[in-house]
Amino acid sequence: MKLAARVGRIAPSPTLAMTATAKAMAAQGLDVIDFSSGEPDFDTPEPVKAAAEAAIRAGFTKYTPSSGIDELRQAVIDKLRVEQGLRYEKSQILISCGAKHSLYNLAEALLEAGDELIIPTPYWVSYADQALLNDATPVLLPTHEAQGYAIDPEELQRRITPRTKAIIVNSPCNPTGAMYDRPTLEAIATLALRHRLLLISDEIYEKVVYGGATHVGIATLGPDVAAQTVIINGVSKAYAMTGWRIGYAAGPKELLTAMANIQSQSTSNPCSISQKAAVAALRLGALFTDAMVREFDRRRTAMVDRLNRIPGVTCRMPDGAFYAFPNIRGVLGRRGPDGPIETPHQLAQYLLQHAHVAVVPGEPFGSRDHVRLSYATGMETIQRGLDRIAAAFEKLTI
Incomplete structure (x- = not known):
């Protein structure tokens, strides 16, 4: 079947694709920490x-x-x-x-x-x-x-x-x-x-x-x-x-x-x-949203502070939304079990397969130096996930 040319110009949403992969792995019984999803973890009011x-x-x-x-x-x-x-x-x-x-x-x-x-x-x-x-x-x-x-x-x-x-x-x-x-x-x-x-x-x-x-x-x-x-x-x-x-x-x-x-x-x-x-x-009114944002603020500080303590990673404190966008240029070029990690995409795949942490690579956002993590998840999940990321980066060799 010959499809319309426009179909070849695009790819599936990478954020939705990474979230779907993380959920599929979790359904197989794996303990996957998902930082890819762009949605609040709060219940609807x-x-x-x-x-x-x-x-x-x-x-x-x-x-x-x-x-x-x-x-x-x-x-x-x-x-x-x-x-x-x-x-x-x-x-x-x-x-x-x-x-x-x-x-x-x-x-x-x-x-x-x-x-x-x-x-x-x-x-x-x-x-x-x-x-x-x-x-x-x-x-x-x-x-x-x-x-x-x-x-x-x-x-x-x-x-x-x-x-x-x-x-x-x-x-x-x-x-x-x-x-x-x-x-x-x-x-x-x-x-x-x-x-x-x-x-x-x-x-x-x-x-x-x-x-x-x-x-x-x-x-x-x-x-x-x-x-x-x-x-x-x-x-x-x-x-x-x-x-x-x-x-x-x-x-x-x-x-x-x-x-x-x-x-x-x-x-x-x-x-x-x-x-x-x-x-x-x-x-x-603002009652629900204000309470949610206060909790996001607490998580934002915890995530960014922890990311900035990981060697090779720097992260700017975001002013809004609920994403950290750490610069991982200092990690790229190292070698993992599957070979050199040269791109954010390769790094995201390494974290997913070997640390069971889902992040979104920066390329679809227009960056070859970053990955995106959502802090719209619980504080305990944030702490465990960042510990896994830090440990996974330590295993990479120069």
Whole structure:
């Protein structure tokens, strides 16, 4: 069978693949410590589960409008108004099957052959592949660990061409945990306005920030910026609802209408029950999320401190999200039982096979010097897993 050429441009999500491998090994009875999964280990809040149960009991189990129920779209509007001072109409809101689905709808509606999408690196693994699936070209904008992964406006300017269609802004960032400050966002917005580029603001980790930091959404910089921004968000990370699959987009009416039309021909509506649960989540307030983030903060400090005590490893303290992104350049080049370990991918395979620890290699994120570890798991698991990693590295020979 001859498949479409676009299939050959991409690979399966490496984070999901590593998580699946770790679970398969655990199902075989192996004691695998999984640092690969990008989801909170907390349970969904009880009021959210109660709202879902009430929806089931009330028979709210049929099709809904493909763009989402009015109640949820209004809850998103209210959230953006109260928290960011932004004002949208319901025609500017699209509810989808997770933030990833929102991003894919956007890529389908916006990108075509010859277009370019600027993506700061390191980057979340699906940005580039979604561009490739829609015949566009990902243009990578390197950021550097030594500068806190800040975007250099001059480097950004050099990558803008007449074919540039949009710029990704992911703050806090997966995988680095870095956040962009207001001056950086203002510089990005200035260039976007000058060149009439769309800003894609992925804010899925906006609630998971530390040390008194405040998330700044780029659309809040002014009405002219908001008019050229699509906000992508969802309930997965802030409310421990990854499996409920509810994300949303907010932005220019013409673009959101096109995205809604695409969704109507692909998935139709998101799950009716999950939509009712998402309403409850957005109305819940900060009580649940704040407690979860406090625990993440405790784990963040423990993981990064321990990583920095492992010879050959350095790790920047993340400002947000729930990932450590240690630099393992000092370990690469050593020899393991299967031969030299030259790449993050080879190192991740070594840790999985010989230490039974799952981490995600840096290559799919755009780095050949890092691996990603999630600290959205228990403290005891973190301690055991890092002890295994330290012991596994000690066994490598120069």
